[in-house]
Structures are given as structure tokens and as C-alpha cells.
Amino acid sequence: MRTYVNKQELIAEIKKRYDMYDGEFEQIPETLKNERIEEVDKTPSENLSYQLGWVNLILQWEKEEQAGKTVETPAPGYKWNKLGGLYQSFYEEYGKYSIAEQREMLREAVDEMCTWLATLSEQELFEPAQRDYATTKAMWPLYKWVHIxxxxxxxxxxxxxxxWKKLSKSNESKNE
Incomplete structure (x- = not known):
């Protein structure tokens, strides 16, 4: 797994990778947001919903812990070894929005995450056992949770x- 020199490098990489990811949705029409292609495991909407779910979960874990609550990970009612139901809940929660709305929501969540990361000390971000919700048998530092x-x-x-875009165009050509 990639390591980072400091929090500024992590934040810069998040922004860079997010911008590149977000750009992939530019040419996807709303009418195809739920088109399933056998060779790709997620529709465009599911792909965005998955990202919205995880980014917002991490932000939620932090808010709950800072409020003195015990954080149940990955989420109440879900176990780490059975994440399919959690992913489905992401698709249901965010899939009702248009691609444009999902993209805007994700941009806001990524901005919020980067703002939060900027407030953390290097110790909080790069040393293990700095947050209860991130303290597992693996003893990952917080940055690894953010990175993955x-x-x-x-x-x-x-x-x-x-x-998905390539195969969608290919299927479109076959149907014409």
C-alpha cells in the first residue's frame, strides 16, 4: 500500500485522483446511469454510490467518535466479512440521485474529508491507535483507512x- 510523506501529500493525492475519477463521468448520459454491463461489476450510479458511501462512512465515524460515541464499524447491522448488504444500502441511499447530483455530493464529501485531514496532526494521521474506530487487529494508522x-x-x-463506457458504446452500436 502506498505511503505518504505527510498529510499535504495525502490530501494532494486524494484531490488529484478524485478529479481524474470524476472526469470519467463527464460523457455518461443520465439515461444510462443504471445500465448494467456484464463485464463490469457496477453501473455508473453504483460506482458513485459506493464512493459516496465509504467517504461518508469515514466522516461519520470521525464525527461520532469526536462526539464521544462508540462507533460500530463498518456500520450498524453490518459485518466486515459480509459487506454486500452495506454496498446495497449505498446503492439505495445514493442511487436515487442523478449522476450530476451524485458527483456534486461526492465532491462535497471529498472536500469535507480533505478539510478534516488538514486539521489532523501528523501523529493522528500516521501513527496507529489514534482513533478507536481505526484500531483493529491490523493496527492501521488512520491514513490507510482514508487511502483505501x-x-x-x-x-x-x-x-x-x-x-463500462467502451462496452456501452459497443452495445449501442450493435443496437443501431
Whole structure:
């Protein structure tokens, strides 16, 4: 997994990868937001919903812990070894919005995350056991939780969206 020199480098990478990811949705028409293509595991709307779900979950964990609450991860009623239901809840919660609305919501959530990260000390971000919700057997520092739910999928999901767009155009041509 990638490491970062400091929080500014992490924030810059999140913004860079997010901008590239978001740009992939520019040419996807609203009428195709829920089009499922067999070779790609998520529709465009599900792809955005997944990202909205995880970014907002991390922000929620932080808010709850800072409010003195015990945070149940990944979310109340869900277990780490059975995330399919959680993903489905993301699709239901955010899938009712247009692609443009989902993109705007994700931009706002990413901005909020970057603003929050800027307030953290290097110790809080890069040393393990700084947040109860992030303290697991793996003893990951907070930045790893952020990385695997922002930079990594923003990078990896671009490939999926590109493949979806290519196959969608191919299917469109066959149907004409």
C-alpha cells in the first residue's frame, strides 16, 4: 500500500485522483446511469454510490467518535466479512440521485474529508491507535483507512468506468 510523506501529500493525492475519477463521468448520459454491463461489476450510479458511501462512512465515524460515541464499524447491522448488504444500502441511499447530483455530493464529501485531514496532526494521521474506530487487529494508522477508501478506488474504478463506457458504446452500436 502506498505511503505518504505527510498529510499535504495525502490530501494532494486524494484531490488529484478524485478529479481524474470524476472526469470519467463527464460523457455518461443520465439515461444510462443504471445500465448494467456484464463485464463490469457496477453501473455508473453504483460506482458513485459506493464512493459516496465509504467517504461518508469515514466522516461519520470521525464525527461520532469526536462526539464521544462508540462507533460500530463498518456500520450498524453490518459485518466486515459480509459487506454486500452495506454496498446495497449505498446503492439505495445514493442511487436515487442523478449522476450530476451524485458527483456534486461526492465532491462535497471529498472536500469535507480533505478539510478534516488538514486539521489532523501528523501523529493522528500516521501513527496507529489514534482513533478507536481505526484500531483493529491490523493496527492501521488512520491514513490507510482514508487511502483505501479514496485514492485506491478513485484510481482503480477509473478503469472500470472506462471499460463500462467502451462496452456501452459497443452495445449501442450493435443496437443501431
Amino acid at each position: 477508501n479514496t485514492v485506491a478506488p478513485f484510481t482503480n474504478f477509473r478503469t472500470k468506468i472506462r471499460k
